[in-house]
Amino acid sequence: MSKQAQNNSASARRPPEEDEICRVCKSSRYLNPNMKFLVNPECYHEMCESCADRIFASGPAPCPYAGCTKTLRRNKFRKQTFADLKVEREVDIRKRVNAIFNKREDEFNSLRDYNNYLNEVEDLTFNLINKVDIEKTERKLLSYAEANRRAISQNDVRASKESQRLAAEERLKKEQAIQRREAAQRELDEERRVRAEGKADVIHKLASGESATKVAKEAKKTVLKRTLFKQQAEVDKQARLEAAAAASEATLNGDGDDLVFAGLKQHVEAAPLRPYDAYGGLAFERKMSNLQNSYDDGALPRHENLYYLKQDPRAMAGGYNIKEVYSQVLCEAFAGLGVFLSDELGEKAGAATRGTGTAGAAVAAATGSGDVQMMDAF
Amino acid sequence: MRFHIDDLEILFPYPRIYPEQYDYMCDLKRTLDGGGHCVLEMPSGTGKTVSLLSLIIAYQQHHPEKRKLIYCSRTMSEIEKALAELKALMKYRTDQLGYEEEFRGLGLTSRKNLCLHPSVKREKSGSVVDSRCRSLTAGFVKEKKERGESVDLCVYHENLDLLEPHNLIPPGVWTLDGLLRYGEEQKQCPYFTARRMMPFCNVIIYSYHYLLDPKIAERVSKELSKDCIVVFDEAHNIDNVCIESLSIDMTEDSLRKATRGVDNLDRKITEMKSTDAAKLQNEYAKLVEGLREADEARDEQAFMANPALPDDLLKEAIPGNIRRAEHFVAFLKRFIEYLKTRMKVLHVVAENPTSFLAHLKELTFIEKKPLRFCAERLTSLVRTLELTNIEDFQPLQEVATFATLVATYDKGFLLILEPYESETATVPNPILHFTCLDAAIAIKPVFDRFSSVIITSGTISPLEMYPKMLGFSTIVQESYTMTLARKSFLPMIVTRGSDQGAISSGFQIRNDPSVVRNYGNLLTEFCKLSPDGVVVFFPSYLYMESIISMWQGMGILDTVWKYKLILVETPDSQETSLALETFRTACNNGRGAVLLCVARGKVSEGIDFDHHYGRTVINIGVPFQYTESRILKARLEFLRETYRIRENDFLSFDAMRHAAQCLGRVLRGKDDYGIMVLADRRFQKKRNQLPKWMNQYLPDSDTNLSVDQATAIAKKFLREMSVTYPAHLQEGISTWSLEDLKMHQAKRDEEEIRFLQEKGNGVMMEVDEFGGLDDEDMLDADV
Numbered sequence A: 001m002s003k004q005a006q007n008n009s010a011s012a013r014r015p016p017e018e019d020e021i022c023r024v025c026k027s028s029r030y031l032n033p034n035m036k037f038l039v040n041p042e043c044y045h046e047m048c049e050s051c052a053d054r055i056f057a058s059g060p061a062p063c064p065y066a067g068c069t070k071t072l073r074r075n076k077f078r079k080q081t082f083a084d085l086k087v088e089r090e091v092d093i094r095k096r097v098n099a100i101f102n103k104r105e106d107e108f109n110s111l112r113d114y115n116n117y118l119n120e121v122e123d124l125t126f127n128l129i130n131k132v133d134i135e136k137t138e139r140k141l142l143s144y145a146e147a148n149r150r151a152i153s154q155n156d157v158r159a160s161k162e163s164q165r166l167a168a169e170e171r172l173k174k175e176q177a178i179q180r181r182e183a184a185q186r187e188l189d190e191e192r193r194v195r196a197e198g199k200a201d202v203i204h205k206l207a208s209g210e211s212a213t214k215v216a217k218e219a220k221k222t223v224l225k226r227t228l229f230k231q232q233a234e235v236d237k238q239a240r241l242e243a244a245a246a247a248s249e250a251t252l253n254g255d256g257d258d259l260v261f262a263g264l265k266q267h268v269e270a271a272p273l274r275p276y277d278a279y280g281g282l283a284f285e286r287k288m289s290n291l292q293n294s295y296d297d298g299a300l301p302r303h304e305n306l307y308y309l310k311q312d313p314r315a316m317a318g319g320y321n322i323k324e325v326y327s328q329v330l331c332e333a334f335a336g337l338g339v340f341l342s343d344e345l346g347e348k349a350g351a352a353t354r355g356t357g358t359a360g361a362a363v364a365a366a367t368g369s370g371d372v373q374m375m376d377a378f
Numbered sequence B: 001m002r003f004h005i006d007d008l009e010i011l012f013p014y015p016r017i018y019p020e021q022y023d024y025m026c027d028l029k030r031t032l033d034g035g036g037h038c039v040l041e042m043p044s045g046t047g048k049t050v051s052l053l054s055l056i057i058a059y060q061q062h063h064p065e066k067r068k069l070i071y072c073s074r075t076m077s078e079i080e081k082a083l084a085e086l087k088a089l090m091k092y093r094t095d096q097l098g099y100e101e102e103f104r105g106l107g108l109t110s111r112k113n114l115c116l117h118p119s120v121k122r123e124k125s126g127s128v129v130d131s132r133c134r135s136l137t138a139g140f141v142k143e144k145k146e147r148g149e150s151v152d153l154c155v156y157h158e159n160l161d162l163l164e165p166h167n168l169i170p171p172g173v174w175t176l177d178g179l180l181r182y183g184e185e186q187k188q189c190p191y192f193t194a195r196r197m198m199p200f201c202n203v204i205i206y207s208y209h210y211l212l213d214p215k216i217a218e219r220v221s222k223e224l225s226k227d228c229i230v231v232f233d234e235a236h237n238i239d240n241v242c243i244e245s246l247s248i249d250m251t252e253d254s255l256r257k258a259t260r261g262v263d264n265l266d267r268k269i270t271e272m273k274s275t276d277a278a279k280l281q282n283e284y285a286k287l288v289e290g291l292r293e294a295d296e297a298r299d300e301q302a303f304m305a306n307p308a309l310p311d312d313l314l315k316e317a318i319p320g321n322i323r324r325a326e327h328f329v330a331f332l333k334r335f336i337e338y339l340k341t342r343m344k345v346l347h348v349v350a351e352n353p354t355s356f357l358a359h360l361k362e363l364t365f366i367e368k369k370p371l372r373f374c375a376e377r378l379t380s381l382v383r384t385l386e387l388t389n390i391e392d393f394q395p396l397q398e399v400a401t402f403a404t405l406v407a408t409y410d411k412g413f414l415l416i417l418e419p420y421e422s423e424t425a426t427v428p429n430p431i432l433h434f435t436c437l438d439a440a441i442a443i444k445p446v447f448d449r450f451s452s453v454i455i456t457s458g459t460i461s462p463l464e465m466y467p468k469m470l471g472f473s474t475i476v477q478e479s480y481t482m483t484l485a486r487k488s489f490l491p492m493i494v495t496r497g498s499d500q501g502a503i504s505s506g507f508q509i510r511n512d513p514s515v516v517r518n519y520g521n522l523l524t525e526f527c528k529l530s531p532d533g534v535v536v537f538f539p540s541y542l543y544m545e546s547i548i549s550m551w552q553g554m555g556i557l558d559t560v561w562k563y564k565l566i567l568v569e570t571p572d573s574q575e576t577s578l579a580l581e582t583f584r585t586a587c588n589n590g591r592g593a594v595l596l597c598v599a600r601g602k603v604s605e606g607i608d609f610d611h612h613y614g615r616t617v618i619n620i621g622v623p624f625q626y627t628e629s630r631i632l633k634a635r636l637e638f639l640r641e642t643y644r645i646r647e648n649d650f651l652s653f654d655a656m657r658h659a660a661q662c663l664g665r666v667l668r669g670k671d672d673y674g675i676m677v678l679a680d681r682r683f684q685k686k687r688n689q690l691p692k693w694m695n696q697y698l699p700d701s702d703t704n705l706s707v708d709q710a711t712a713i714a715k716k717f718l719r720e721m722s723v724t725y726p727a728h729l730q731e732g733i734s735t736w737s738l739e740d741l742k743m744h745q746a747k748r749d750e751e752e753i754r755f756l757q758e759k760g761n762g763v764m765m766e767v768d769e770f771g772g773l774d775d776e777d778m779l780d781a782d783v
């Protein structure tokens, strides 16, 4: 809405004060009611459109204002937005400065830092506006822009995305409001129509000689029915509206000619690289047992005593460290303990069978014997 | 009269009480006990204020925590009336109790009404008084004086500093007049006496704005504690007050003045830089630190307060780009230039704050955040610059208020630019309305902060509408009927002329000569039959004018003239008060007069036509609002979308509350009598929206009358009224003595016991029967 207002404002702008005179050709609004004034952002000297056309028709020329040394081009002339030319110029400067200093609050550690930044930018802008230390300021500006080119363009993209999203939302809201308004109107019309019909109906019935009390009773009944119906309709309408709102929310991104994606993640700084972790953070730790350097329980027979494993060539054949062998064995022994069948049975059947399988394997490992003995283990 | 409600002793300063007053008090007590809000509709002229005060004072004195009462009313005269009632009540209490209670009751109104300074008080405009007072009392002025510079101070204000700060005025109830007199005697400023004594008062009576307008409330009412009892009296229009307090209109002229204000600021800054740069530097340093002046909120002289409501206030430091004084001034300038540019558009624009802000940013690079701080920053700057002639800065202040509001709220507000004053105007005269659509926004802090808020009026139907619109919930919602020993007012709905043609102010037929003639007949007939004063209300000035000129052409006014003097209300308040004066004189000396006025004008809201001043009131047409207004349309849409109040329901509600308000003007007490005529076909369907107490006395047979039927009924009624009605016949019915009241209480208690017993066990039939008999016996004995 506002944009449209702005566009129209050019043509719809009402005549300024009658005594406006072009300082170059001295023609006035009184003589030429269609006169338009233009300015050039080089020096902001005002002149009428025909002067601008005439003077700069054959390429760049010096500004006709006495004492102004600027060379102007026709294509840079434009209509001014603000009545106050100082503000017009200020805004032009701000446009440039803002394009460079577009940092955001969340990029600063504290609000105070951000405020100081804003303060400093404002100081710079002021220098440019009031022509103080222009050269130094310009230099600062340029070097900053150079140094922060990437950050600037990133923020730029962010900002424009945001404003697009905002515009799209605005549009959507407006559409919905219109829909709702229309719906309310329709409802009202419908109500009126029904009421009028009802009345006509009653009159007709009375005219055709039906008993008045009966007609009245019937009319009352219809009214009651209608109220009930209306209440239901109200509920339905509510649901419909909500659904519509949800639907259009979903299509928020699909319509219009500019592409805006919903749910885009706000730009996140990449975290520093860490060593590759194949298990994706999954850690293995012993819960059930402690690995010891050596196992020697003399009471146990040889084939059950881990101590002798050390001497078993088969165990060491792969070139393993004996501790790894212990570890392996312990792991086999304790695997599956701490898995509770009943818990997992509650889940899916498939999961349950898998659970049993694991438990079975564990038991088998623990006993170190064949399948047959498995049943006895419990 | 002294009696108890439950365990609370009430001292009621009259020997008799109306039944509805008793009920009203019971419900009030229920609300206070329950700690919630309520909406109560009490028929006009039944002593609402005195019942309210008696109960709340009794409650206050009975409980150790002595909850403060904040009583808000609309007009000066109502405030004065309430203070007088309070004074009488306290006197009665002292007499009855035999000792004086430690009690303070004060009224507060603007400086303009309370100023004593010989030259300041003569100023006509309130804002000039405020500004001049400030230049005589501000802290920095005093500092200057101490430094030996020659500046003027107000002695009335200075003298206050010599007194004990919590005892500026002796205990007791002070009417505004009394306060002025005391101030004159003691040479102390009544305004500041009242303001500073507010924390030490038991009762404060002031206007709505001190609580509802955030710009004022923040300064005046900030320190009131949570357990205060807040009463809004005559609250039928409270939603509009809320909305107005947050709406701002800007014109090209006001913007020009604002620019001048900014230029002034700019100059002052340059000046100060050369003379006293340290002050600016000091302010800057404080803003960098994010410090707010500790006593800022209590600064009685502050230029303006932040218009945003407490919940939405940002408590962080002022943004960096408006910290420096010159930066801020440039910022304001840019903002105003932008507004001026917007004013140039030649078609109507309606937009919400979000889109306004987006466009603003696009064009001027003004961000939302610094905009929010505009009001605060401006206050700080004005304080630093030690400006005294603040009335020059009022337009600027308005712009800053607007800036803060538009950047704070994205819902419930709308910007409407209207380039032309009317549909037919060709020369643009743009107005930028920043209009609040949601009455709940302004009043929300009140409901959040105070545990008991009582909303009451003579005409506040339908009751459910108010909680809905204002976004609160009630624990008691009650509308009282009026007990009358004989019907002393006659409401009726006239739908047809004597020729059976329907009469209505509806758009299609309003200028139909036959309708106008029928209205004319109605007026003539009632002027003929009713004694003394007749008041006629039209829906709008425009309509009134056209009808009057048509009546003139038809010779109707000439006929009326034979019976009554004809007076007309105009938008000019002085002319109107002259007309009222004449009206009164004519009623007093027996000539009789008819006053033609407008249902939304001054007369309909604040002026009572008691007794012979108003024997008949006629509502010509349903006083609907002007529905083509864009602001109204926007509000209707908002109500529909947000509160599910349908447009027609709201319009009809609004029209009927005004109609009821007009009708209520003529009945100001139980000994009063009057005829109330609703003359429009459409009233027939809307009668349910009238207050209960009016509806109660409007029989179905009187809702579809023709002019001659109405005349006959009215004549009969007046004949009845002319028979004197001995007061003792009213006793026990429409007025109760203490015995009547005791009897009622006993009966009610018994009923309650019986009810409980019945509920307890079903075998209590016998007792029940006896109880019933007993009651009847008692009643018989009484009558």
Ligand code: SF4
Pocket (backbone or CB within 6 Å): B111, B114, B115, B116, B117, B120, B121, B132, B133, B134, B136, B137, B154, B155, B156, B157, B189, B190, B191, B192
């Ligand atoms: S201090 Fe009081 S008396 Fe003095 S100018 Fe201000 S309002 Fe008037």
Ligand SMILES: [Zn+2]
Pocket (backbone or CB within 6 Å): A022, A023, A024, A025, A026, A027, A047, A048, A049, A050, A051, A052
């Ligand atoms: Zn020219």
Ligand SMILES: [Zn+2]
Pocket (backbone or CB within 6 Å): A043, A044, A045, A063, A064, A065, A068, A069, A070
């Ligand atoms: Zn130039």
